[in-house]
Amino acid sequence: MLELAVLGLLRETPMHGYELRKQLHARLGSFRPFSWGSLYPTLRRLQRAALIAEQEPVATTSGTGWGRQGRRSRRVYEITAEGKDRLDELLGESGPQAYDDDGFGVHLAFFSRTPAEVRMRILEGRRRRVEERRDGLRSTMTRAGEQIDRYTRELHRLGLDTTEREVRWLDELIDHERSLGRGTDEPTG
């Protein structure tokens, strides 16, 4: 997940870790609030795998590298050719992890780069997933409605409401995707 997010951001522009995390938060908000403890190890891992590379300090004419007013150590990363391939590979996946609670938000945040038919598969997979959850909640509430703890019942009630709304929300997105496919709509960035 973080791998996809980092590669997706670095494809747009080189950045250092701190900035990366701010951008991540701007896009994903609290859907996936990655922490430092994930980010830095991931950067190391991606670097070792040569999917990203650290830009050299680049001594300027007057040059102490980072020097002058630049921060002492500020590792700016850029995506490599292999990294781009890997990103495309990740973007092309539409398996369960692509519509998990965890993964769906991340994928959606980089949907513009995702091929249209993969987008469709992910949205439909997510829809199926959320429907399952909704149906499970419904049957639990109706069938065993009597013997369930009050608080648990409330929790399920909220879950039912949430899932119903997400299904409707997904339907809107799917409709929009379809209309894009028919060329009816302008693909507004």
Next chain:
Amino acid sequence: MLELAVLGLLRETPMHGYELRKQLHARLGSFRPFSWGSLYPTLRRLQRAALIAEQEPVATTSGTGWGRQGRRSRRVYEITAEGKDRLDELLGESGPQAYDDDGFGVHLAFFSRTPAEVRMRILEGRRRRVEERRDGLRSTMTRAGEQIDRYTRELHRLGLDTTEREVRWLDELIDHERSLGRGTDEPTG
């Protein structure tokens, strides 16, 4: 989190791992779908810490222990005295992890055993948390509404709707708690 859930269930009745997980799902549904890879290691850990204990096969009168038609190896666990203490300790906590996305559902599923004033603190903490998230989404959407990717905007729209509803839902629960405190309502198990 799993520790709390397992101790909470075993306090009610002894069970083996498989059954434990089914019960967990019945209560938590997809709020916290714990996997085998979590459950069994956790049982081992709790057993090592002597918070739970494995019941002996107990040779019956006709007795081959599990034998006859019983499953070959079916480890039935029960909570120990230390386990009960630990459960009370966990139930009494109202820190951040008690109203995290992850932890809140689990706590709520065992709210009946939670002291009333702790319940209140958890509900209010959760409310504050969800409000923060809601406000963050609002400002992101209004302030940077123009330059945001369409899909990201949709994601935030769903999040905003969800958080607004959860706040209202929490208000209902809080009201109910307050009415319980005033003794107006029957504490229906």
Next chain:
DNA sequence: CGCGATCATATCGCGCCGATACATCGGGAC
């Protein structure tokens, strides 16, 4: 000139997940 806030990187242990393996048992197909 000192001080706190922000910027910035990093590490460590641990909880949890997904995949996978394996063995037993009940029941329906044939």
Next chain:
DNA sequence: GTCCCGATGTATCGGCGCGATATGATCGCG
């Protein structure tokens, strides 16, 4: 009768992400 399938049941392994925590530079403010 037997053969296979699906449910029951336990278990492990690698790896990811989290929370806590440490450390230091830099900036703005008084």
